[in-house]
Amino acid sequence: MVMKKNIQESAINKNPGKESAFQESAFQESARRTKGLLKHQMMHQIKHQLQPHKRIGYLKTFLLLLLALLIIMPLALLFSSSLKDDRFQITAELGSLKAFFVTNPSFNNYIEILGPQAPVPMARFFLNSCIVMAGTVAGTLLVSTMTAYALLRGKFRFKRVIMTGIIALYIIPAEAIMLPLLFLSVKIHLTDTYIIQMLPFMASPIYIFLFHQFFKEIPASIAESAQIEGASFWKIFHLVYVPLNVPALVTVTILQGMESWNQYLWPLLVVRSENVRPMTVAIASFFSTSDIYWDRLFAASVVMMMPILVLYLVFQKYFIASIASSAVKV
Template sequence: MEKKKTVQEKTLSIFLVILFSIVALIALFPLIALVIAALSPASDLMRYGLTSQLFLSSWDFQNFEAIFGAEGTRYWQWYVNSLIISALLIVLSLFFSSMVGYALALYDFKGKRFIFVLVLLILMIPFEILMLPLFRMMMSFQLIDSYFAVMLPLIVAPIAVFFFRQYSLGLPKELMESARVDGCTEFGIFFKIMAPLMLPSFAAMAILQGLSSWNNFLWPLLVLRSNDMFTLPLGLATLLTPYGNNYQVLFAGSVLSIVPIIILFLFFQRFFIAGLTSGGVKG
């Protein structure tokens, strides 16, 4: 009976490996097609479109040479803009959202539940509905066509506040009381004691916020005006026009745009699953 069960377990394991390998290939197909397109001349793109067929004989690196040449000057300006905005947004979002979520979880004050309900309500409202009042607010602040216009509405994200609040509910309050007895301030308790315990949640939210900021298209489209201020998704979209399509920069640039997200995930991956699961089960 045990031997039969072992055979069944091995069969199930093999089946799951094959199944998830197929799923992984399906998920990776757009990326594979993108890399092949980046290594193909524009004539092949017009003839075959995006495809996973390997035409090794026609592969070259002219598309990437175009990026690193004079033709890619604007591309690197967009790349730098996205890096600056994403890096600042990750840092500021983690800083402020973690403090808000921590306060909602571990402090008792008047209006605490009402504030948390507001966070949940905003979380349920699509961002597209909020864009018009946010745009008018940025205009009144005279921040249009600046980094601050892109970052300001997204610094304290409702999803980040909710996530940090759920994670903070599992932190031991005894540490707070002991630190107060030792004369530690409330900010000292957070930064010196609680924040190190929240590292998995910081890592998980850094990946999610970084991915969201890096791929953000619609909001920068509204608040950015000059070509030099465009973010990478917005800049790449301008390469496709009725008057001509710059496929060389478009596909090669799209491949290089994946690199920061891969680096971010590899840097925080060991904390990612722990942060998501811990933040999801605390209630």
């Protein structure tokens, strides 16, 4: 912890003299100048100028709220339908304005899929999805931050080529490699496990690329000064780069979490027993070719969406928390 403080302090101290990662702009120039010159009162005035006027703020909020309501209108359809007990009523009303209204709301659909009477152990599937999600996210964060950092600040050659190669791998559509991968997993006896549902997604080209772009924002000078202090490559990574990129970490947690949560095709191929079956696969069975159980499907979708929403709400405060640390970066 002491080490961390030292590095960050030295980063701030050494920084103004060095080049910054940004293209020098006029604003940055003046930012540096004013920092020392400005009196308290002047700062206050500017702060005031930056804050939008209160009445404009309310108007903006109102407009944003209106837009948000318009955007989530289709989801109101989903929610109201999940409260209708009769699946034939749902299909009959879908497509007219009646779809938005519920005359006699009932939680039967939710009870049917989650309650003790459910024909399949949905609670178990829910737990399985949670385990797979947690594992995948944890692995992804660890693997992709390390890779991105090594590819940005490592001193070996062909870094840019490797990065482009990794992005190229993202092009390969999952549908193209799924069958060979399935045959492979059957051969190495990894089917029907949690591990096989997590491993293929941990080294995600897209999140390696994302961390790469965000790490770029941290001036190389910080790493350099830390190095003078005697910090190793690994130490600089997890004491400077990781803590300075909480917004990116949170973003990847949410995005990868939701991707893993909604994985469908892959678990469909490698999962057999109920022990490790995720919710998506279980829900798909409401969709048999001849008969669609709309009532349960809609309720299950709402249930499916909740954990990701909670994940988002819990983690989004770190978007704000990181503002304090951003000052270090100039």
